[in-house]
Amino acid sequence: MIASGFARRLVRAAAITSAAAIILLVTGPLRLTGDYVAFLVAAIAYFSIVTLSVSMLAGFCGIWPIGHTAFTAIGAYLAVNLGGAGWPIEAVIPAAMIAAAIVGYVLGLSAGRFSVLYFGLLTLAISLAAFEIIGRWERFTGGENGIPVPPVKSLLAGRPIGIQDATVVCVLLAALVFLLIDWICQGPVGRRWLAVKSQRIAAMAVGFVPSRENALAFSFSAAMASLSGVGLAIAIGYLDPEGFSLNVGVTMLVSTVVGGAGSLVGALIGSAFIIGVPEIARGASDVAPFVFGATTVLTLLFLRKGVAPSLIDAFMRKRGARRIAMRPTDNRDGLAALVADVLPASGRALVVEGVEVSFGGVKALQGVSLSVPAGRAVGLMGPNGSGKTTMLNVLSGFVIPKSAKAVKLGDADLLSLSPSGRIGAGFGRTFQHAELFGELTIRDMLAIVARQGEAARRAAGKALTEPAVVAERLIAGLGLDDVAESFPGELPFGIQKVADIARALAGGAGAIALDEPFSGLDSEEAAKLRAILRELRAAGVTILIIDHAVDEIFDLAEDIYVLDFGCVIAHGTPAEIRNDPKVREAYFGAPETAEDAVHA
Amino acid sequence: MGELLSLITSGIASGSAFALLALGVVIIFRSTDTVNFAIGDTGSLAAYCALTAIAAGLPLLVAFPLAIVFAGLCGVATERLLIRPLGHGKQVLFVALVITIGFGLVLQAAMGAIWGHSPKPFPPLIAGWVSIAGVPVSLNKIAATLIALLAMAIVAWFFGYRPLGVAMRASAEDPFAAKLVGLDTRLIAALAWFLGCGLAAIAMLFLAAESALQPHLAHSPLFRAFAGVFLGGMTSMPGAVVGGFAIGVLDNIAGRYVSANFRDTIVFAVIVTVLFAKPAGFLGVMRKERV
Numbered sequence: 001m002i003a004s005g006f007a008r009r010l011v012r013a014a015a016i017t018s019a020a021a022i023i024l025l026v027t028g029p030l031r032l033t034g035d036y037v038a039f040l041v042a043a044i045a046y047f048s049i050v051t052l053s054v055s056m057l058a059g060f061c062g063i064w065p066i067g068h069t070a071f072t073a074i075g076a077y078l079a080v081n082l083g084g085a086g087w088p089i090e091a092v093i094p095a096a097m098i099a100a101a102i103v104g105y106v107l108g109l110s111a112g113r114f115s116v117l118y119f120g121l122l123t124l125a126i127s128l129a130a131f132e133i134i135g136r137w138e139r140f141t142g143g144e145n146g147i148p149v150p151p152v153k154s155l156l157a158g159r160p161i162g163i164q165d166a167t168v169v170c171v172l173l174a175a176l177v178f179l180l181i182d183w184i185c186q187g188p189v190g191r192r193w194l195a196v197k198s199q200r201i202a203a204m205a206v207g208f209v210p211s212r213e214n215a216l217a218f219s220f221s222a223a224m225a226s227l228s229g230v231g232l233a234i235a236i237g238y239l240d241p242e243g244f245s246l247n248v249g250v251t252m253l254v255s256t257v258v259g260g261a262g263s264l265v266g267a268l269i270g271s272a273f274i275i276g277v278p279e280i281a282r283g284a285s286d287v288a289p290f291v292f293g294a295t296t297v298l299t300l301l302f303l304r305k306g307v308a309p310s311l312i313d314a315f316m317r318k319r320g321a322r323r324i325a326m327r328p329t330d331n332r333d334g335l336a337a338l339v340a341d342v343l344p345a346s347g348r349a350l351v352v353e354g355v356e357v358s359f360g361g362v363k364a365l366q367g368v369s370l371s372v373p374a375g376r377a378v379g380l381m382g383p384n385g386s387g388k389t390t391m392l393n394v395l396s397g398f399v400i401p402k403s404a405k406a407v408k409l410g411d412a413d414l415l416s417l418s419p420s421g422r423i424g425a426g427f428g429r430t431f432q433h434a435e436l437f438g439e440l441t442i443r444d445m446l447a448i449v450a451r452q453g454e455a456a457r458r459a460a461g462k463a464l465t466e467p468a469v470v471a472e473r474l475i476a477g478l479g480l481d482d483v484a485e486s487f488p489g490e491l492p493f494g495i496q497k498v499a500d501i502a503r504a505l506a507g508g509a510g511a512i513a514l515d516e517p518f519s520g521l522d523s524e525e526a527a528k529l530r531a532i533l534r535e536l537r538a539a540g541v542t543i544l545i546i547d548h549a550v551d552e553i554f555d556l557a558e559d560i561y562v563l564d565f566g567c568v569i570a571h572g573t574p575a576e577i578r579n580d581p582k583v584r585e586a587y588f589g590a591p592e593t594a595e596d597a598v599h600a
Numbered sequence: 601m602g603e604l605l606s607l608i609t610s611g612i613a614s615g616s617a618f619a620l621l622a623l624g625v626v627i628i629f630r631s632t633d634t635v636n637f638a639i640g641d642t643g644s645l646a647a648y649c650a651l652t653a654i655a656a657g658l659p660l661l662v663a664f665p666l667a668i669v670f671a672g673l674c675g676v677a678t679e680r681l682l683i684r685p686l687g688h689g690k691q692v693l694f695v696a697l698v699i700t701i702g703f704g705l706v707l708q709a710a711m712g713a714i715w716g717h718s719p720k721p722f723p724p725l726i727a728g729w730v731s732i733a734g735v736p737v738s739l740n741k742i743a744a745t746l747i748a749l750l751a752m753a754i755v756a757w758f759f760g761y762r763p764l765g766v767a768m769r770a771s772a773e774d775p776f777a778a779k780l781v782g783l784d785t786r787l788i789a790a791l792a793w794f795l796g797c798g799l800a801a802i803a804m805l806f807l808a809a810e811s812a813l814q815p816h817l818a819h820s821p822l823f824r825a826f827a828g829v830f831l832g833g834m835t836s837m838p839g840a841v842v843g844g845f846a847i848g849v850l851d852n853i854a855g856r857y858v859s860a861n862f863r864d865t866i867v868f869a870v871i872v873t874v875l876f877a878k879p880a881g882f883l884g885v886m887r888k889e890r891v
Contacts, residue, residue: 062694064694132865133865257698289705290709293708295702
């Protein structure tokens with residue numbers, strides 16, 4: 001699969017390169033177009049660079065930057081100033097990229113810590129501040145009057161380049177940016193971004209760091225956007241601060257929305273729209289903003305994904321959804337071998353001692369201790385609000401306990417690790433609602449998570465390290481063959497839950513905490529899931545089951561803890577728990593005695 | 601000292617407009633998870649309509665309330681026609697945000713086409729000046745500040761004591777539960793948009809009288825309102841009001857003592873710094889992602 005993914009990226013790269021070559025031939029040597037059209041092509045090219053930068057963030061990260069103008073400004077004004085100081089364009093380009101990437105990374109890291117909504121404000125702020133600075137920093141920008149772009153040397157061309165070379169320069173820059181962005185986004189990094197975009201929490205649970213991924217994406221996008229500025233400087237020949245106003249930032253959003261977020265062709269369509277409409281509506285100043293605004297609204301209402309992706313969907317409409325049922329997995333040896341081949345750290349005990357958690361005045365956990373011996377299944381039950389989920393969140397690192405004597409997996413102190421660091425220690429979890437990555441197929445999801453566990457597998461001397469191969473083994477081992485190329489949204493809930501377990505295993509979890517694995521499943525699905533969990537336990541995976549489904553816990557777990565009001569009220573074998581009066585009271589509100597039964 | 605006092609006074613006066621806009625933004629965000637970028641333009645549109653009505657001979661005291669109601673109805677229509685069809689979900693947050701940006705462009709272009717781009721003088725509520733601590737302050741500013749405070753008090757009373765207001769707060773906390781106990785979430789959404797855009801209209805009427813009415817008038821105050829919202833926290837109504845006033849004062853003081861040329865930069869630098877220290881804003885509660 002790696003090979004075919006790689007091949008697909010090569011084909012896409014070849015397509016981009018040939019498209020650029022054709023455009024250059026048509027506007028250049030073949031002289032099929034006049035100067036006016038050549039200029040429009042240059043404008044569309046440089047605008048498509050920034051559109052794709054925005055589009056990539058929106059499509060792959062769910063971040064909508066409102067003011068990418070700050071980064072085009074960095075590129076444009078560096079081209080003027082460095083170019084004027086004698087730097088060749090070949091040096092200006094990397095300089096602009098580096099400067100924008102650094103600014104982008106710092107800003108991205110600060111916004112990425114919070115929610116994606118903060119990116120909106122932050123980019124708005126940057127763009128307003130940049131506009132103000134451009135208007136005042138006369139030595140660098142010419143202030144409000146603007147500044148002419150000097151001829152910039154080119155080592156490749158062997159002469160200074162100027163407006164007459166605009167089309168070539170802009171199309172080449174666009175080709176470069178399209179190649180880079182497509183290569184990154186269609187590869188493992190892009191998959192990771194999609195995972196973080198669709199499920200931030202679940203992404204952390206398998207080892208991704210959302211804030212870092214957001215910052216990386218933002219920085220990369222900023223670097224690319226700066227090249228739009230370089231192209232603009234060469235093509236226009238004169239920099240006017242108005243070219244970096246918030247209005248322009250808004251047209252970048254319009255362009256992205258109309259073309260379609262995350263789409264290469266969409267970036268071209270959107271840019272042609274942005275450049276074309278004002279050209280057609282020359283002289284009527286209100287027409288262009290009106291058309292931009294109205295088209296944005298209509299596109300989002302009726303073609304949510306934008307023009308290009310909607311058209312592609314229409315042409316490649318998928319066949320009707322198949323009826324998918326869960327496959328039985330009856331290969332005990334298969335799962336045992338899978339666990340041996342894939343998990344770098346199975347056979348570790350999970351130990352929790354004296355965990356205290358309080359939210360405000362509410363004591364959610366009061367000195368809870370429990371232990372799951374290596375390779376055993378232990379149940380954690382209790383009524384609603386008893387602290388089960390809080391316990392799970394302490395284990396996952398989403399809740400920091402007020403105090404704790406120990407939270408350990410084998411020798412590893414889980415408390416000292418970040419949520420994303422815990423998968424590296426071999427701790428994994430599943431989610432009550434599966435929380436799969438909505439925009440990745442099951443295979444892609446497993447492969448990208450398996451990449452996280454690659455180093456640990458190699459260090460542990462495991463037979464399988466290659467992510468694609470690990471994914472393939474998990475798919476076969478857990479009976480996911482029929483659904484490997486499906487997206488989670490197309491699958492029944494039971495299969496999603498199995499895929500969630502597969503995801504934890506892909507990350508290298510030798511100990512898994514299962515959050516209500518049986519809730520929402522029909523009896524057939526539950527039976528199959530039970531079989532899988534039994535086999536995993538037999539294969540040596542340490543399992544903590546947290547569930548309401550009392551019968552399932554009694555069936556699977558050898559040892560059960562019962563929580564109520566944040567305290568362990570009972571601990572013992574299924575038989576002991578079944579007859580424990582305190583448990584009955586916690587579950588049914590009153591001790592159920594023969595006398596009660598008579599009155600009832 | 602006198603100068604600082606006057607800076608603060610006029611900062612509070614202009615801050616009252618930011619606070620009204622910020623309050624409108626938060627009320628709408630809480631009800632439908634939509635960051636409404638068109639809220640200021642909706643207010644500007646109402647101000648243009650008021651101007652036309654006054655030119656046609658309608659008294660000011662009739663035209664202004666009508667304009668406020670008109671803006672509210674525009675808000676209701678926006679929610680009904682542009683936001684509700686989007687449905688619910690995590691990605692809808694940004695789709696809705698971008699739709700309102702698009703709608704704002706349409707409104708600005710329409711205003712430019714109908715009334716022209718040149719600034720139009722706008723009648724103040726009360727003409728004249730008084731002197732506070734030796735500094736002249738326009739009566740319009742004082743009246744506007746009082747009206748803004750009155751509007752905020754009414755909003756506070758409504759959300760604090762009226763059953764419907766309490767229901768709206770409950771609905772913002774948990775729309776699903778609100779539906780379960782029989783609250784009409786559609787009505788609540790419509791009411792929130794009505795209130796939000798109505799408050800924005802009050803702000804824009806005041807701002808138009810302070811300078812002059814033009815299609816892009818809402819730009820700068822709306823961004824300051826957003827800064828106020830983030831300062832106070834996206835979901836807190838008191839936070840938005842305090843944030844709006846704080847931005848007004850900060851803006852004035854920075855403009856005088858640091859640099860009049862870098863007002864936006866300074867204001868936003870402060871916001872970004874605050875966000876670093878306290879991501880949820882001063883009074884807002886960070887929306888917890890479900891685990």
